[in-house]
Amino acid sequence: MNGGESRFEWTAEELRTVGHQVVDLVVEHLTGLRDEPVFRPVPQTVVRGFETEAVPQDGAPVDAVLGEFAARVEPWPFGNGHPRFYGWVNPPPHPLGVFAELLVAAMNPSVAGGNHAAVHVERQVVRWFAELAGLPGTAHGLLVSGGSAATLTGLAVARHRAALRAGRPVREDGVQAGAGGPAAARFVVYQGTEGHGSARKAAELLGIGSGNVRVVGSDDGHRIRVPALRDAIAADVRAGHVPVAVLASAGTVNTGAVDDLAAIGDVCAEFGVWLHVDAAYGGPAVLLLPRFAAVRAALGRADSVALDPHKWLYAPVDAGLVLFRDGAPARDAFSLVPPYLRTDDDPAGVGGPVWFSEYGFEQTRPFRALKVWMLLKHLGVRGYRELIEHDLAVADRIAAAVAAAPELQLLARGLSVVCFRCRPPGGPDGEELDELNRRVLRAVQLGGGAFLAGTTVDGVFALRACVVNPRATAGDADALVAQVRAGLAADGAPGRAGQADQAGEAR
Ligand SMILES: Cc1ncc(COP(=O)(O)O)c(C=O)c1O
Known part of the structure; x- marks a missing residue:
């Protein structure tokens, strides 16, 4: 040694x-x-x-x-283990998850399939989440590397189904086979302005092309405008195009907005279009908190759902989850089994249940399920509820502190996301104000006292705090706002007298 x-x-x-x-x-x-x-x-x-x-x-x-x-x-x-980290959607890892990773590495299975324990643990995790999401007994799913992979996987199945219905064998022909050449029927998908970029990447990878992602406008709450969605699908159907999927959000990354899944589900049912819900971030809140019962009921109508345990379930990276309302189309879309691997359901034998590798694009697959399984067993639904409620309360506290500060402006508030900006009275506006906020963001991030991210909300640059951090105390939340105010004061913008001391105290 x-x-x-x-x-x-x-x-x-x-x-x-x-x-x-x-x-x-x-x-x-x-x-x-x-x-x-x-x-x-x-x-x-x-x-x-x-x-x-x-x-x-x-x-x-x-x-x-x-x-x-x-x-x-x-x-x-990276910063996300720290009690004052509120950037992007990256929580600190739950300590049990950290140790679960060690156990996983010691066992080191490939969970492509087989009749070893990891396969059954993953199946149990999938079943638990399918149940929590209100999906029927036909549901299936698999753990993947994250929300991007979950959406890519869900959209691949949607594309396969839509293509078969349109008489286009996409697995054999790819997307080349539109009768009549490139101007003929197009595969199209629909997403809100606030939808995650991973959907666009998935559309590009699947040959749908980002030019065929219809970006539907948002309402005042940053949610997909459902009448506009309906109009867009109807227009495409009239034009002979092939609507593949609607990509709705249960918790957008930017503002935490939750789309009207019930109304979107109605539109999807009317046109027979696949509904994929990106619940990568918001899924745990929707699944576990009583106040989201109505959203949960609507989520149960989805054809596929992306939900990331490595986000608001505090599992160490990586752990994403894609759920399908029905496993059969997913197997049709992905199953490519050489004879030396093929095993049909073989419950008592070496093969075990139909292999996970038939439902997604990974062959050798890590034992992602153990940390998720251990955490759910350890915390239970009730324990998770408490942690998520804590995060929501911290976000409320940040939002209240922002609202109380004369030089700050609250821009958006959804789930545990708070978007705001510095807007000192008598200070700059327009691009200059955006620049000021960029400078403040950089000062806070490099200052080391707290961390938040930046984004654009309704066309203006915003500071964005996302609380998925049970380590954060009320004092940490106060410190974040104080750091922003101190950053503004140090920038020399007007309207800031006397705030720097306060920021110092809160540290
Ligand atoms: C709403 C949403 N969807 C998808 C993703 C992509 O997930 P991942 O980064 O795990 O691929 C994110 C990441 O933050 C997200 O917040």
Whole structure:
């Protein structure tokens, strides 16, 4: 263990020694974060080290490798483990999830399929979430790398179904076969202005093309305008195009808006169009909190759902989930089984249930389900409810502090997202105001005292806080707003007298 030897077998004692060292590193990292800046860029000297270091020819002792992790990697995290991180949709990992990953790596199965425990754990996780989502007994699904992969997978199945109905065998012909050439019938999908970019990527990858993503306008609440959606589908049907899917959101990334899934479901049913709901972010709140019962009931009408345990269920990255209302079309869309792998349902044998690899594009698949399974067993629905309610309360607190500050303007508030901007009385407007907010955002992010992201809301640049962080206290929420006010004061914009001290105190 002390030399860079190529020995593969470790004794129990060696495993324990290194295991304890690793656990110590985990403990130091998780407990030490609060005392460190939320974020700091990796110093250029360290970056240059990564860029120039040669491929190791001789191995180094384990102690040295762990020491390098401690010196060159651990000090510059992404930031999302910190109680004051409110950027994008990246939570701190639940500690049990961290340890679950170690167990997964020790077992190291491929969950392509088979009759080993990981397969059954994943099937159970899928069944639990399908039940929580109100999907019928025909439902199936699989864990994937995240929301992007979940939407790509759901949309692939939607495209397959729509193509078959249109007499276009897309698995054999690809998207080349539109009778009459490129100007003929087009596959089209529908998304709101606030829909996630991963849907557009998926449309491009599937040959639908981003030019055939109809972007439907939003209402005042940043939700898809359903009459406009209906008009768009009707126009495409009249023109002979093939509507593939509506991509609705249960929690947009920008503002946390939840589309009117019931009304959208009606439109999809009217035209026989696939409904994919991107609940990658908002899904856990919708599935678990009583106040979202109506949304949940409508979600149960979806043909496919994306829901990310690595977002608001605090599982370590990666863990996305795609659910299908009916597993059969998904198998039709993906199953490509060479004879040496083919196993039909073989419950008592080596094959086990029909393989997961027949329902998606990954063959070798990691055991993503264990951390999700362990966390749901440990926290239960009730425990999760409490954590999510906590996040919503922290978001409320941020929104209230923003509303109370004369130089801040609340721009949007949905689920645990708060969008706002600095708008000092008598200060600049238009592009200049956007620039001011960009500078403040950068100052806050680099200041290390709190972290939030930027976005555009209704055409203006906004600061965006997304609370998926049970580590955040009320004081942390106050500190975020104080940091923004301090950033504005330091920028020298008018209307800021006397706020910097307050910001300092809250830190
Ligand atoms: C609403 C929504 N959909 C999809 C995604 C993409 O998920 P992933 O980054 O896990 O691929 C995100 C990511 O933040 C999201 O918030």
